[in-house]
Amino acid sequence: MNTAPAPALRPASSLHRFANPGRFLRLSGRVLPWLAAAALLVLGVGLPWGLWFSPPDWQQGETVRILYIHVPMAWLAMGGYAGLAVASAMALVWKHPLADLAARELSPVGAAVTALCLMTGSLWGKPMWGTWWVWDARLTSVLVLFFLWLGHAALVRAFDDPERGARMGAILALVGAMNLPVVKFSVDWWNTLHQPASLTRVNAPGLHVDILYPLLVCALGFSLAFAAVVLFRVRAAVMERRIRALQMAAARRADMPAEAQPAGEPN
Amino acid sequence: MTRKRKRLYVLLLCALGLGGATALTLTAFQDNLVFFRSPSDITREAPPPERAFRLGGLVEQGSLQRTSVEGRPLVRFTVTDGAAKVPVAFGGVLPDLFREGQGVVTLGKLGRDGVFQASEVLARHDETYMPPEVADALKRSGHWNPAQGPAPAAAEWNTLNPARPGSGG
Numbered sequence: 001m002n003t004a005p006a007p008a009l010r011p012a013s014s015l016h017r018f019a020n021p022g023r024f025l026r027l028s029g030r031v032l033p034w035l036a037a038a039a040l041l042v043l044g045v046g047l048p049w050g051l052w053f054s055p056p057d058w059q060q061g062e063t064v065r066i067l068y069i070h071v072p073m074a075w076l077a078m079g080g081y082a083g084l085a086v087a088s089a090m091a092l093v094w095k096h097p098l099a100d101l102a103a104r105e106l107s108p109v110g111a112a113v114t115a116l117c118l119m120t121g122s123l124w125g126k127p128m129w130g131t132w133w134v135w136d137a138r139l140t141s142v143l144v145l146f147f148l149w150l151g152h153a154a155l156v157r158a159f160d161d162p163e164r165g166a167r168m169g170a171i172l173a174l175v176g177a178m179n180l181p182v183v184k185f186s187v188d189w190w191n192t193l194h195q196p197a198s199l200t201r202v203n204a205p206g207l208h209v210d211i212l213y214p215l216l217v218c219a220l221g222f223s224l225a226f227a228a229v230v231l232f233r234v235r236a237a238v239m240e241r242r243i244r245a246l247q248m249a250a251a252r253r254a255d256m257p258a259e260a261q262p263a264g265e266p267n
Numbered sequence: 268m269t270r271k272r273k274r275l276y277v278l279l280l281c282a283l284g285l286g287g288a289t290a291l292t293l294t295a296f297q298d299n300l301v302f303f304r305s306p307s308d309i310t311r312e313a314p315p316p317e318r319a320f321r322l323g324g325l326v327e328q329g330s331l332q333r334t335s336v337e338g339r340p341l342v343r344f345t346v347t348d349g350a351a352k353v354p355v356a357f358g359g360v361l362p363d364l365f366r367e368g369q370g371v372v373t374l375g376k377l378g379r380d381g382v383f384q385a386s387e388v389l390a391r392h393d394e395t396y397m398p399p400e401v402a403d404a405l406k407r408s409g410h411w412n413p414a415q416g417p418a419p420a421a422a423e424w425n426t427l428n429p430a431r432p433g434s435g436g
Contacts, residue, residue, distance in 0.1 A: 130362030
């Protein structure tokens with residue numbers, strides 16, 4: 001009685017670990033189509049509004065339209081990193097297996113939006129400021145943020161043992177979170193070439209409503225799209241991990257009779 | 268439960284230590300992390316000659332002169348921060364946003380004659396964005412002269428709707 005279920009206990013306990021991810025798969029499978037549809041719908045309104053129907057700026061002209069991509073990407077780069085820090089803290093403290101996976105799947109997407117933020121900013125900077133790049137506090141701290149995203153994505157995948165990689169990545173993500181307030185307040189603490197935030201207070205934004213509203217719609221649309229992409233990736237990762245667990249279990253089962261039969265057929 | 272508690276406390280302690288270290292480092296860098304120096308900084312503490320630095324401020328109204336020396340364009344203007352001003356000479360291509368009243372950051376050296384010889388001029392954009400009709404309406408009504416400095420408080424204009432007849436006339 002006590003000896004027979006001992007080998008079966010291992011797959012059972014590892015399956016127990018995926019009980020929660022199983023619920024996640026069912027729930028996210030139901031949410032994901034709606035999330036993706038909402039993202040497409042909101043972006044379908046916001047992008048044409050911002051890129052065609054909104055007015056130009058009085059001195060930037062049509063170049064102001066880069067704002068509708070650049071600003072949402074900047075917000076997502078920072079908001080996404082805050083999410084990464086939360087997921088990493090949950091993974092370190094509560095050892096939540098989904099938090100590890102979420103952090104792992106978040107970082108490539110975060111690196112992509114940060115790269116888009118830097119690229120669109122550079123494209124705007126050349127005609128407006130007169131330079132592609134300057135080493136001021138804002139631009140440099142966002143570049144550091146980009147390297148943190150890339151570093152996390154690489155570190156998590158650099159270990160043979162995924163749990164070890166996840167722990168290292170979580171520590172890097174939390175140490176890197178110190179950069180977030182630096183990015184946010186760099187334009188206030190130091191003088192920079194980059195302009196300060198336009199949306200400091202809700203009631204007095206530095207943008208005219210004809211520019212503000214399409215920006216907010218674009219930001220909502222890109223946020224929904226970001227969430228949908230990350231959710232999709234986490235789902236894929238959960239399924240991948242399941243397949244790996246099943247393959248391992250199958251391999252163990254295949255190994256067992258060979259060991260159980262002592263010198264049955266020497267190959 | 269207790270192990271989770273313990274991990275949480277260790278994490279919070281690390282965050283506190285790291286946060287404190289970051290804060291101390293940033294305060295130490297407070298004065299060194301400036302991208303540019305203002306005319307007041309320059310008059311208060313003149314930088315050593317032949318030392319390149321960045322000078323930032325507003326292009327003073329009425330100070331812009333476009334001349335040419337030996338067939339090459341030379342732009343002269345004054346950078347001010349309200350309290351002090353520094354004359355600047357620059358021979359090169361100015362960015363689109365360059366105008367009187369605009370914020371600029373110039374890289375160069377302070378000459379012995381007190382004129383800042385710029386090798387690069389960058390325009391600074393402020394945090395206001397408005398359609399041309401709104402800017403025109405503010406200028407017409409006398410609320411704002413862009414050559415004199417930044418736009419008035421955003422609450423005055425960010426919901427302004429320049430009526431169609433107004434923009435037509």
